[in-house]
Amino acid sequence: MRISALAAEAGLPVATVKYYLREGLLQPGTATSATQASYDESHVRRLRLVRALTGPVGLSVQQARAVLQLVDEPGDDLYSTLGRAVGTLPPDGARPADDAADPYPRARAALEALGQVYDPEFAAVAQLEGALAAADDAGMSITPERLAAYGxxxxxxxxxxxxRMPTEPRAAVEYTVLGTALYEPVLLALRRLAHQDAAVRRLGRDA
Amino acid sequence: MRISALAAEAGLPVATVKYYLREGLLQPGTATSATQASYDESHVRRLRLVRALTGPVGLSVQQARAVLQLVDEPGDDLYSTLGRAVGTLPPDGARPADDAADPYPRARAALEALGQVYDPEFAAVAQLEGALAAADDAGMSITPERLAAYGxxxxxxxxxxxxRMPTEPRAAVEYTVLGTALYEPVLLALRRLAHQDAAVRRLGRDA
DNA sequence: ATGATTGGATAGTTGTACTCTCCAATATTA
DNA sequence: TAATATTGGAGAGTACAACTATCCAATCAT
Structure with missing residues (x-):
């Protein structure tokens, strides 16, 4: 399959496929001559994955590249691979304040209240701090009770x-990284719909 | 308080405050002369809200403006105001396919399985469709069982x-719109941290 | 053999979110 | 009160991201 067939298969302009090749989001095809390369099903699948990540998941091309690299070449340590993957996903966390003492006070308090084990280096801690700070700043602070409910x-x-995580390490990394990226939008949509459902049932409005 | 004091209070460059004024994210101050206007606490609060929405929540300036307009001037109908608010929040949904018959098949099936009341016009339905389609395309389809668990x-x-929704309509709109925008990042961070906690407990790794 | 297509490189476009520069009118300070 | 600084407002300029278009020489398909 040549590049135009690949592009057609994925429903993208050829120029865009070339762009993804340049940016390292799509693995190069096998060159058959100086001006020809051939692509296969794996390239089609990869393009679909790229579009899923840059579209509904909302990743930038940079972020998508980082995620894909982790899926392609996971370290042997699932734990740190996941940690790095989460760090690449939006939203960006709060910067850790230069004085190292207690950089994430709100997040720390929240996680202690929940009784959760956590690694302060884990990017999600900074993300939680940023999200809690944003709610505070906007005058919609989250009560400990609500935090407990969400937790x-x-x-x-x-x-x-x-x-349901696969036991084989490679599959586990893919499951965890892509599951985080792809299932989060599903959860958010379901939450919004559950709000609507609850509101309709409670307020007795017929849609 | 003049514009430079306002900017200092909010920790932003004056140029940025002017930009938000131009873009209608910040209400104008009360003009005291041809080249002077005065701002108060409400402007400081608004700037904090704007930064929360464009930062951790990840809204574009356009989206933030749309959300703020709904909070400022909610319609008398809470239900439709919330619907419009959700439509302005990312991620964008799937386009409804020109042939009107069953534009959101995956979302419809999912919501029927959950036994939920829903309005097909509600933007979250398109968002759910897009998210489910993305998972499918990426080869990580969501099982009905998982959907039920998330639901x-x-x-x-x-x-x-x-x-906990306030009963007064104006407050209810603010609670619902800002709650959706501000609490979602918290939920996502908590989910990522809960994954870590569960992984550590299960795999017996010490962080 | 001849017109179309390809891979690869380079440049251009569009959109977003600021940031900078001016300017005349006003404040503040000496 | 004179000199200096700041303001609000408008417009232009900048930086980056994500494409999109143009070229070109080397193949390919007919």
Whole structure:
């Protein structure tokens, strides 16, 4: 399959496929001559994945490249691979304030209240700090009670996901990294729809 | 308070404050002369809100303006105001396919399985469709079982939030719109951290 | 053999979010 | 009150991201 067939298959302009090649989001095809290369199903799948990540998941090309690199060449340590993957996903966290003492006070308090084990280096801690600070700044601080409720729901989800994680390391990395990126938008959409459902049932409005 | 004091208070360059004024994200101050206007606490609060929305929440200036307009002038109908607000929040949904018959097949199936009331016009339906399609395209389709588990967690959260919604309409709009925008990043961070917690407990790794 | 296509490089376009420069009118300070 | 600084407002300029278009010599397809 040559580049125009690949582009057609994926529903993208050829120029865009070339761009993804340049940017390292798409692995090069096998060169058959100085001006020809051939692509296969794996390239089609990769393009679909790229579009999923840059589209609904909302990643920038840089972020998508970082995620794909982790899936392509995971370290042997699942834990640190996941940590790095989460760091590449939006939203960006709060910068850790130059004085190293207690850089994430809100997040620390929240996680202690939840009784959760956590690694302060883990990017999600900074993300939580940023999100809590944003809510504070906007005058919509999150009560400890609400945090507990959200934490409980998050723990339920995590337990479900962890039970289904593949045992083979490579597959586990892919499951975890892509699962984080791809399932989050689903969860958010479901939450918004659940709000609507609850509102309709409660307020007795017929849509 | 003049513009430089306002900017200092909010920790922003004056040029940026002027930009937000031009873009209608910040309400104008009260003019005291041809080249002077005065600003107060409400402007400081608004700037903090704008930064929260464009930062951790990840809204574009356009999206933030749309959200703020809804908070400033909610319609008398809470239901449709919330619907419009959700439509302005990322991620963008799937385009509804020109042939009107069953534009959101995956989302419809999912919501029917969950037994949820929903309005097909509600933007979150298109968002769910897009997210499910992205997962499919990326080769990580979501099983009905997982969807049920996520849906249950979302319903728990929605029930909690709805119970605490203010009764006064204006406050209810603000609570719902800002709550959706500001609490989602918190939930995502908590989910990522819950994954880490569960992984550490399960795999017995010490951070 | 001859017109179309390819891979690869380079340049151009569009959109977003600022940031800078001016300017005349006003404040502030000496 | 004179000199200096600041202001609001408008417009232009900048930087970056994500494409998109143009070239070109080397193949390919007919």
């Amino acid at each position: 409980r729901a998050a723990a339920d989800l995590a337990a479900y996901d962890l039970e | 249950r967690a979302a319903a728990d959260l929605a029930a909690y939030d709805l119970e």
